[in-house]
Amino acid sequence: MEESDSEKKMEKENVGSRMDPPIGEPEGSLGWVLPNTAMKKKVLLMGKSGSGKTSMRSIIFANYIARDTRRLGATILDRLHSLQINSSLSTYSLVDSVGNTKTFDVEHSHVRFLGNLVLNLWDCGGQDTFMENYFTSQRDNIFRNVEVLIYVFDVESRELEKDMHYYQSCLEAILQNSPDAKIFCLVHKMDLVQEDQRDLIFKEREEDLRRLSRPLECSCFRTSIWDETLYKAWSSIVYQLIPNVQQLEMNLRNFAEIIEADEVLLFERATFLVISHYQCKEQRDAHRFEKISNIIKQFKLSCSKLAASFQSMEVRNSNFAAFIDIFTSNTYVMVVMSDPSIPSAATLINIRNARKHFEKLERVDGPKQCLLMR
Amino acid sequence: MEDKKLFSSMADIQNFCLNVLCQVYIPFSRPFYIEPTNIVNVNDVIQRVSDHASAMNKRIHYYSRLTAPADKALIAPDHVVPAPEECYVYSPLGSAYKLQSYTEGYGKNTSLVTIFMIWNTMMGTSILSIPWGIKQAGFTTGMIVIILMGLLTLYCCYRVVKSRAMISSVDTTTWEYPDVCRYYFGSFGQWSSLLFSLVSLIGAMIVYWVLMSNFLFNTGKFIFNFIHHINDTDAVPGTNDSNPVICPSASSSNHPDNGSMIFYANDTGLQQFEKWWNKSKTVPFYLIGLLLPLLNFKSPSFFSKFNILGTVSVLYLIFLVTFKAFHLGFHLEFHWFLPTEFFVPEIRFQFPQLTGVLTLAFFIHNCIITLLKNNKNQENNVRDLSIAYMLVTLTYLYIGVLVFASFPSPPLSKDCIEQNFLDNFPSSDILSFIARIFLLFQMMTVYPLLGYLARVQLLGHIFGDIYPSIFHVLILNLVIVGAGVIMACFYPNIGGIIRYSGAACGLAFVFIYPSLIYMISLYQEERLTWPKFIFHVFIIILGLANLVVQFFM
Numbered sequence: 010m011e012e013s014d015s016e017k018k019m020e021k022e023n024v025g026s027r028m029d030p031p032i033g034e035p036e037g038s039l040g041w042v043l044p045n046t047a048m049k050k051k052v053l054l055m056g057k058s059g060s061g062k063t064s065m066r067s068i069i070f071a072n073y074i075a076r077d078t079r080r081l082g083a084t085i086l087d088r089l090h091s092l093q094i095n096s097s098l099s100t101y102s103l104v105d106s107v108g109n110t111k112t113f114d115v116e117h118s119h120v121r122f123l124g125n126l127v128l129n130l131w132d133c134g135g136q137d138t139f140m141e142n143y144f145t146s147q148r149d150n151i152f153r154n155v156e157v158l159i160y161v162f163d164v165e166s167r168e169l170e171k172d173m174h175y176y177q178s179c180l181e182a183i184l185q186n187s188p189d190a191k192i193f194c195l196v197h198k199m200d201l202v203q204e205d206q207r208d209l210i211f212k213e214r215e216e217d218l219r220r221l222s223r224p225l226e227c228s229c230f231r232t233s234i235w236d237e238t239l240y241k242a243w244s245s246i247v248y249q250l251i252p253n254v255q256q257l258e259m260n261l262r263n264f265a266e267i268i269e270a271d272e273v274l275l276f277e278r279a280t281f282l283v284i285s286h287y288q289c290k291e292q293r294d295a296h297r298f299e300k301i302s303n304i305i306k307q308f309k310l311s312c313s314k315l316a317a318s319f320q321s322m323e324v325r326n327s328n329f330a331a332f333i334d335i336f337t338s339n340t341y342v343m344v345v346m347s348d349p350s351i352p353s354a355a356t357l358i359n360i361r362n363a364r365k366h367f368e369k370l371e372r373v374d375g376p377k378q379c380l381l382m383r
Numbered sequence: 384m385e386d387k388k389l390f391s392s393m394a395d396i397q398n399f400c401l402n403v404l405c406q407v408y409i410p411f412s413r414p415f416y417i418e419p420t421n422i423v424n425v426n427d428v429i430q431r432v433s434d435h436a437s438a439m440n441k442r443i444h445y446y447s448r449l450t451a452p453a454d455k456a457l458i459a460p461d462h463v464v465p466a467p468e469e470c471y472v473y474s475p476l477g478s479a480y481k482l483q484s485y486t487e488g489y490g491k492n493t494s495l496v497t498i499f500m501i502w503n504t505m506m507g508t509s510i511l512s513i514p515w516g517i518k519q520a521g522f523t524t525g526m527i528v529i530i531l532m533g534l535l536t537l538y539c540c541y542r543v544v545k546s547r548a549m550i551s552s553v554d555t556t557t558w559e560y561p562d563v564c565r566y567y568f569g570s571f572g573q574w575s576s577l578l579f580s581l582v583s584l585i586g587a588m589i590v591y592w593v594l595m596s597n598f599l600f601n602t603g604k605f606i607f608n609f610i611h612h613i614n615d616t617d618a619v620p621g622t623n624d625s626n627p628v629i630c631p632s633a634s635s636s637n638h639p640d641n642g643s644m645i646f647y648a649n650d651t652g653l654q655q656f657e658k659w660w661n662k663s664k665t666v667p668f669y670l671i672g673l674l675l676p677l678l679n680f681k682s683p684s685f686f687s688k689f690n691i692l693g694t695v696s697v698l699y700l701i702f703l704v705t706f707k708a709f710h711l712g713f714h715l716e717f718h719w720f721l722p723t724e725f726f727v728p729e730i731r732f733q734f735p736q737l738t739g740v741l742t743l744a745f746f747i748h749n750c751i752i753t754l755l756k757n758n759k760n761q762e763n764n765v766r767d768l769s770i771a772y773m774l775v776t777l778t779y780l781y782i783g784v785l786v787f788a789s790f791p792s793p794p795l796s797k798d799c800i801e802q803n804f805l806d807n808f809p810s811s812d813i814l815s816f817i818a819r820i821f822l823l824f825q826m827m828t829v830y831p832l833l834g835y836l837a838r839v840q841l842l843g844h845i846f847g848d849i850y851p852s853i854f855h856v857l858i859l860n861l862v863i864v865g866a867g868v869i870m871a872c873f874y875p876n877i878g879g880i881i882r883y884s885g886a887a888c889g890l891a892f893v894f895i896y897p898s899l900i901y902m903i904s905l906y907q908e909e910r911l912t913w914p915k916f917i918f919h920v921f922i923i924i925l926g927l928a929n930l931v932v933q934f935f936m
């Protein structure tokens with residue numbers, strides 16, 4: 010319980026005004042209605058049950074998974090036993106009389122992503138009639154105002170036909186309701202495939218998916234939570250979602266040159282995915298972005314257990330000084346200086362001044378184009 | 384820090400001012416600080432940790448924070464975690480320790496080493512009784528029985544090795560065969576496997592005591608005779624040779640005195656010696672003083688260093704047998720069913736005595752899993768096991784056949800072959816004296832190891848602690864030693880002891896458990912077919928028959 014409390018507090022950093030999920034009068038075949046979602050832009054994370062979406066979300070967004078995420082089979086409507094609301098994650102769980110639970114995300118997940126995007130997680134194509142019915146009845150609501158669709162495929166799945174079928178029905182819904190949405194397909198759990206076959210299998214899947222997705226365009230990535238591919242895929246997704254990323258990079262380079270930094274990174278606030286970076290010389294470790302992200306997210310989790318929230322960090326030794334600090338409303342910045350003689354205060358003042366400039370940069374680009382706007 | 388020396392004073396003042404500013408600017412908190420001596424220089428050319436490994440390390444740390452410990456969803460699967468050889472335990476102060484290779488499949492032993500270890504462990508003192516066993520079974524029957532028993536025990540050993548693979552629901556990497564028995568039969572399985580294991584251990588220890596008394600007696604006699612220049616083989620029926628072969632049992636049936644071979648009426652010195660140095664009356668007791676203290680040691684790892692003595696002894700025995708055979712020549716005649724004055728029939732009905740001996744001779748089933756665990760290429764386990772069994776069979780056949788065939792039959796009957804074939808050589812025979820010394824030393828070093836194993840198993844299961852107190856251990860050791868002494872005094876027939884204990888513990892570990900467990904696991908997977916069922920039940924019946932028949936022979 011303490012965890013959910015402190016998570017809420019942490020979430021306050023991200024959220025402007027907090028909206029409680031209103032549970033209106035039940036309607037429709039199952040008695041649920043979703044509140045009006047016209048305003049929010051969504052990121053839909055969909056895929057078959059058990060394809061790894063919850064783990065993926067937990068890893069990327071540093072959400073503590075409070076229960077066993079394995080879906081345990083179908084629930085039948087008349088065995089609905091109890092309803093549990095985990096409001097910190099805004100998930101609804103249904104527990105039937107045998108103890109099987111089904112969790113699903115509804116609107117108002119309080120995890121904000123890239124500014125005003127809200128992450129919604131849906132099991133698509135499960136076996137049970139409950140989910141099928143719910144899905145069909147609420148389809149328009151679910152697929153309206155979608156900015157990004159991320160569809161997760163389990164590479165080990167034995168029912169390729171069915172997976173493609175469900176994917177196609179999601180695409181149809183997208184075409185009807187949010188035709189401008191960007192589509193990303195993740196072929197997940199690639200670590201279970203033998204190393205020498207991975208490229209081959211991924212290429213096959215990619216071709217199939219590209220073909221099926223016409224006329225929509227989809228970008229495919231192969232991912233696994235046990236290597237750097239997951240982080241890279243999501244970083245690429247974020248990268249493609251930012252319209253003015255080249256300008257951002259140019260400004261970052263100017264910033265870095267002015268303050269004589271070795272490397273400057275811009276992280277997205279909720280996920281610590283690298284939005285853009287500048288480095289003035291070759292760095293040895295290619296995995297450093299993911300490592301920093303994991304370290305900070307782990308630190309954030311520890312902070313939240315103490316009802317504290319992470320704000321900034323300075324690491325120093327005789328060879329370097331690194332600063333991680335809040336930058337704009339949706340980003341963090343990390344500055345690495347290899348000249349330790351420059352006092353910290355100087356760098357911090359520089360960062361503070363640059364902050365104002367970058368916020369202006371975000372606002373200048375206009376509401377329609379820039380996603381980093383409040 | 385040391386770099387401060389490089390700063391100019393101006394920089395120092397600037398630094399100081401800005402640091403004060405920092406104190407105001409940044410909320411006051413004490414920074415986390417590591418002593419400089421503990422920081423490893425990052426610019427070291429030697430990269431201690433690969434980037435991939437450190438990224439994986441961070442990933443695993445982070446994921447472990449995301450779920451409750453019981454949740455298996457984010458635990459790193461085996462194919463992702465690096466091999467134990469590549470794992471280092473890092474101390475925050477900079478040093479790293481390599482993990483001891485612990486898990487299966489990462490053993491360090493090549494096939495050759497594994498085969499040798501299996502051969503070495505199986506070669507026990509039952510090798511001394513094989514010629515007697517062949518004599519009891521008849522020459523042809525003996526050879527056939529040895530080969531068949533080898534194949535049968537090999538198959539059962541194969542079943543033991545494969546038994547863990549049939550259990551899929553539990554992690555069995557640290558299991559030995561008694562654990563498998565416990566899994567299938569519950570605590571009955573555990574206790575019965577413990578009991579039978581103890582039977583084999585204590586049987587072996589009794590045999591060792593008898594043999595050690597024998598060898599010590601002969602060694603002492605040799606030394607005494609050597610010093611006093613006594614030649615005492617005349618009274619014992621043997622060949623007329625500089626290095627005779629004797630028939631002690633024939634003489635002992637003539638002379639009721641058990642142990643005194645000759646007596647000189649006038650030589651009281653010798654009589655005194657004979658009185659105080661008697662194979663069955665005194666020497667077993669002298670051994671107590673030597674071995675009982677050794678048994679009480681907490682850890683016998685010191686004795687495992689002498690493992691090589693066992694191999695040397697066997698190799699020397701092979702050499703001895705070859706030499707003697709060369710010297711004595713072959714004496715074989717084939718009479719199929721009827722005994723003659725000097726020869727035994729080819730087919731005799733006492734062949735179960737040989738099977739009893741062979742059950743213990745081919746016994747390794749209670750520790751084969753541990754021996755094969757360290758094999759580098761686990762897929763070669765079955766092949767290596769078969770090769771080892773083949774080598775053991777060949778060794779037994781070689782020694783058994785050569786001793787039997789070269790036993791000088793015209794003057795002596797084949798029936799004279801003793802249960803310990805070294806007894807057929809007088810104590811004055813130099814080559815066998817050397818063999819006895821080797822074997823004596825080897826047994827004295829293995830005896831505490833066996834005692835330790837018995838103690839660990841018995842006390843570990845009853846009291847939960849392998850060394851509850853000196854009194855428990857002392858009582859256990861006294862019981863074991865006492866049994867050995869009693870047997871040495873009253874029933875020093877090692878062939879008999881070997882076949883009874885072999886058939887008893889072999890019944891469980893060799894015949895019943897492997898077959899039964901295999902049948903049960905097949906039945907659970909619904910793959911049990913009638914031929915397999917009949918075959919394995921037949922094996923179980925063979926095992927029971929083996930034990931029962933020992934008491935009728």
